Every structure is written in structure tokens, then in C-alpha cells.
Amino acid sequence: MEALAFSGVNSSSYRGITDNLGILQAAAIVSIEQIEIETELKQGIIIESLTNAPWNVIEQTGQDIIYKRKGAATSLIEGIIGESQARGFGGIVKVLTIERAKEFYQNVGFRETDYSRELIVTEYTANTVLSEIKQRRQLQPLD
């Protein structure tokens, strides 16, 4: 609730992922809107903001290392794509990212659109993205 109050958004817009200790590892604010895909408008989920927990981001060295949780952001995105499918949007998800984060989203499976800062997963790529994340989890367990 504190994070929501800080951000000033409704609880229904919030998505988060916690670890097995119940500690929040990554969070996002989403909305459901029409998304333009190749001149067609389709319903989907827009990730308006997303952030990883500080300990998953900062370089930690020495003896005072706080635990890192590998794959938190990827797992959160997996959940959002899954939600998009469950809601009947076909897995369509758009993210409004910053330049230095583009490579991450492209590696997950998002593709660029004609608009800068926008990357999307379409209904045609959603299953591929999800099955690759699942395959990765089976072979290289995320935390």
C-alpha cells in the first residue's frame, strides 16, 4: 500500500512479484488499452512503468552482499503476458521503455514498433516468449 500511495495509482493497476519469503522483487504499473499493431487497434496490456528491487540492480561486492533474485523482472513480464492471454487479449503487451532498457526487452522477445520507446509482444509472439521463459526456468532455474 505504501508503494501505491507513493506512486499515486490504483491498486488494480499494480502488478508485483515476490520471492518465496514474500519480499517484493519487481513491480509494475499497467493499464488496459487499445494498442496499435500494424494499423489495427487491439486490446492489450500496457506496462507503463516497471522497476526491479534495488538489490537486483546494484553491483554488490565484498562481504555485505544482500541476496539477489535472478529473473525477477523476467518473471513479472511472464505473468503480465500470461494475464493478457487469460483476459482474451492474445498475450498482447506493450512496454514504454527507456533507451538503456531496450536491449533487455528485446532479449525477452519484445519487438520494436514504429514509435520510439515502444516495444510489443503480439499474439503471434506471446506463446514463443512464454515457452522460452518456461524452458529457461526448467533448465536454468530462476530464483
Add this chain to the structure above:
Amino acid sequence: MTHYPTPEQLQRWAKLDELEATAFAGREISQQEFISLVQSVLDGSNLLKHLAEIKERRQQLMKEVAELEEYEKWLENHIQETLGER
């Protein structure tokens, strides 16, 4: 049946581990906006602003509920008058 990852997949996953630290999304804000935001957190004005927004939204919803209740009553009376004559 076990599907083994390709060398390209393994490379991409290793890269993904590195890139997780950059997994941000959202609108970039100016330095001035950032300072203003931090200040509002430190002095608590962000919470007061959010409380005002929530109160306004609650007022709006209560107004809508009152309008719906009024319309509901009108409709019930109208149904009574219309169907009651048959």
C-alpha cells in the same frame, strides 16, 4: 523429451541475466521533476496530494451512486405506473 537449449539461446539467457539490472520502463523525467518528486516524498506532500485525489474520486463515485439510486427509484415507479395499469 528434453529440449536442450541452442548455443544462441544460452548466449541470450546469459545476456538476459546481465540486462535484468536495466529492466526499467516508464516515462523518463527531468532532473527538476526528480528533485521535486524526492522532495514531495521527504516532506510527505505526495501523500497529501494522493489523499486529495482519493477523496475527490470517492466524492465523484458517491455522486454517481446517488444519481443511479434516483434513477432506479424513478424506474421502479415508472414500471409500477405502467405495468400496474395492465
